[in-house]
Amino acid sequence: MRREPPRTIADYTPLAFPAIMLIIFFVVPFSTMIAVSFFRRQQGGFYTPDFVIDNYGRFLSAFFGGVLGFSLMLAIMVAVICVAIAFPFTYLLTKTSRRVQIVWLVCLLSVLSLSEVIIGFAWSTLFSRTAGITNLLVAAGLMSEPQALLPGFGAVLTGMVYQALPYTILVLYPALVRLDPTLLEAARTLGASPLRGFINIIVPALRNTIVATLIMVFVFALGSYLLPQILGRPQHWTLSVLITDQAIYQSNMPFAAAMAVFLVLISLALVGLTLLVGGRREATA
Amino acid sequence: MMDTFLHRLGFAVVALFLAGPLIIVAGVSVNEKQSLTFPPEGFSMAWYEQIFTDPGWRAALVASVLLAALSAALAVLIALPLSWFLWRRIAPWANVFRLLGVAPFILPPVITALGLLTFWATIGFYGQPWTAVISHAIFFVTLPLVTLSLGFSSIDRSLVEAAATMGADDRLVLRTVVLPLILPYLVSGYAFAFVLSLNEYIVAYMTVGFTMETLPIKIFNALRYGYTPTMASVSVFFVAIAAVVFALIARFGDLPRLLGAMASDES
Numbered sequence: 001m002r003r004e005p006p007r008t009i010a011d012y013t014p015l016a017f018p019a020i021m022l023i024i025f026f027v028v029p030f031s032t033m034i035a036v037s038f039f040r041r042q043q044g045g046f047y048t049p050d051f052v053i054d055n056y057g058r059f060l061s062a063f064f065g066g067v068l069g070f071s072l073m074l075a076i077m078v079a080v081i082c083v084a085i086a087f088p089f090t091y092l093l094t095k096t097s098r099r100v101q102i103v104w105l106v107c108l109l110s111v112l113s114l115s116e117v118i119i120g121f122a123w124s125t126l127f128s129r130t131a132g133i134t135n136l137l138v139a140a141g142l143m144s145e146p147q148a149l150l151p152g153f154g155a156v157l158t159g160m161v162y163q164a165l166p167y168t169i170l171v172l173y174p175a176l177v178r179l180d181p182t183l184l185e186a187a188r189t190l191g192a193s194p195l196r197g198f199i200n201i202i203v204p205a206l207r208n209t210i211v212a213t214l215i216m217v218f219v220f221a222l223g224s225y226l227l228p229q230i231l232g233r234p235q236h237w238t239l240s241v242l243i244t245d246q247a248i249y250q251s252n253m254p255f256a257a258a259m260a261v262f263l264v265l266i267s268l269a270l271v272g273l274t275l276l277v278g279g280r281r282e283a284t285a
Numbered sequence: 286m287m288d289t290f291l292h293r294l295g296f297a298v299v300a301l302f303l304a305g306p307l308i309i310v311a312g313v314s315v316n317e318k319q320s321l322t323f324p325p326e327g328f329s330m331a332w333y334e335q336i337f338t339d340p341g342w343r344a345a346l347v348a349s350v351l352l353a354a355l356s357a358a359l360a361v362l363i364a365l366p367l368s369w370f371l372w373r374r375i376a377p378w379a380n381v382f383r384l385l386g387v388a389p390f391i392l393p394p395v396i397t398a399l400g401l402l403t404f405w406a407t408i409g410f411y412g413q414p415w416t417a418v419i420s421h422a423i424f425f426v427t428l429p430l431v432t433l434s435l436g437f438s439s440i441d442r443s444l445v446e447a448a449a450t451m452g453a454d455d456r457l458v459l460r461t462v463v464l465p466l467i468l469p470y471l472v473s474g475y476a477f478a479f480v481l482s483l484n485e486y487i488v489a490y491m492t493v494g495f496t497m498e499t500l501p502i503k504i505f506n507a508l509r510y511g512y513t514p515t516m517a518s519v520s521v522f523f524v525a526i527a528a529v530v531f532a533l534i535a536r537f538g539d540l541p542r543l544l545g546a547m548a549s550d551e552s
Contacts, residue, residue: 014370015370018382018386022385029401106535109527111303113527122309125306125310240395244398267396
């Protein structure tokens with residue numbers, strides 16, 4: 001029973017249910033959203049079919065520019081910090097025994113699956129005045145009295161790194177596991193220290209993986225919508241928060257949809273770039 | 286010696302960073318009084334009881350578990366025939382559907398959430414509990430799709446050919462050879478989707494947020510009005526569920542392989 005092209009209509013039947021579900025509940029909603037982004041907003045939260053580009057025109061405001069700039073900057077910082085920590089960590093992880101690896105993978109998956117609400121709540125507790133980390137510093141005699149470390153930019157950044165770090169490790173894991181161990185052995189035989197071998201051999205060999213991971217973590221961080229609200233002030237709100245805010249609280253669906261379309265375009269461009277980088281990796285390998 | 290010490294230190298720092306907030310939350314959750322203090326004052330499991338005895342929290346727990354169980358099942362029902370078809374047939378254009386299944390997971394979640402919100406509002410079902418089941422199934426169909434594709438690709442085709450040579454038709458091969466072989470992948474796909482659906486906030490909030498409270502929605506709403514220790518106990522409870530589910534996957538399946546480490550059979 002080899003793979004063969006479908007010949008009769010009956011051969012296509014398994015495809016029917018998945019195709020119908022994905023088209024009705026993903027393609028149609030997605031198109032609806034694009035359509036709504038051109039609709040005209042009415043007072044009271046309604047909108048009427050129309051073709052206006054006013055919703056996109058609002059992108060030119062200084063406020064939107066500020067939010068967009070902040071979102072991109074925050075996502076870039078999260079991506080760089082996560083890869084800088086995760087790359088050496090994942091490399092060391094792949095050198096440990098299979099048992100140790102599995103325990104770590106279970107823990108990482110558990111943290112990764114945590115709701116953003118729970119992560120936000122956990123960090124807001126850790127940064128709080130009454131139950132927070134500053135109490136430990138006071139106990140150790142490093143501070144005179146406990147204080148709240150939130151809301152603030154540091155808290156938002158920490159929370160988002162916490163959320164994205166397990167993701168980064170799990171994205172890097174397959175590439176690093178499959179890395180040819182003889183590469184480093186050769187460097188060691190030629191007299192390089194493990195650290196030197198890591199920096200001069202492993203990092204350049206996986207340059208494209210690192211770039212692709214940076215982009216994926218960047219897109220992942222762009223999607224964070226609750227942490228900036230729980231851990232930050234309104235000036236720390238990102239595009240994702242603004243979209244939710246416009247859709248739910250300001251009842252301005254067309255503007256929210258326009259921003260979402262814009263976010264899709266940024267993400268798609270970056271995912272495309274990742275595929276391009278990945279494709280080149282396979283071409284050169 | 287120095288190296289292994291540094292390695293251990295590195296692992297310890299990452300472990301502390303990942304576990305730190307959860308340790309604090311676990312500590313806070315056993316406070317005797319309704320206060321946000323750490324180290325905890327006194328010891329009490331009362332806030333864990335609250336999850337099951339307080340009508341509000343219990344309703345949210347039941348809603349979340351039902352939503353997760355149903356949506357993960359629907360996600361598997363969508364992913365199984367699709368990945369079987371892609372494995373059994375040569376039809377490159379059908380990969381479009383694989384792409385559609387993976388897209389919601391790669392794009393920022395707020396986009397899928399907003400798309401579904403406009404969709405349900407347009408056709409007039411906004412706020413119906415069952416819309417959340419379909420929304421989550423579409424949002425998380427990626428997970429069973431990826432695990433099942435991996436499962437199918439690991440099947441030795443000569444087994445299937447042997448069965449076919451002995452006269453088994455597609456249906457019989459599927460039931461007697463293929464399904465038993467991919468069962469672990471099917472179960473892990475379901476489990477991944479289940480755990481993530483349990484924790485999901487934005488899609489649930491945008492589709493049924495005003496008519497139904499899932500646990501993440503309930504925690505966030507409670508967070509706005511101040512602190513109750515039940516949030517802490519629910520969080521610990523959720524971490525425990527996730528850890529148990531993933532540990533079971535690791536116990537009965539090949540976790541490194543599921544996460545993309547193809548070379549795991551060599552080590």
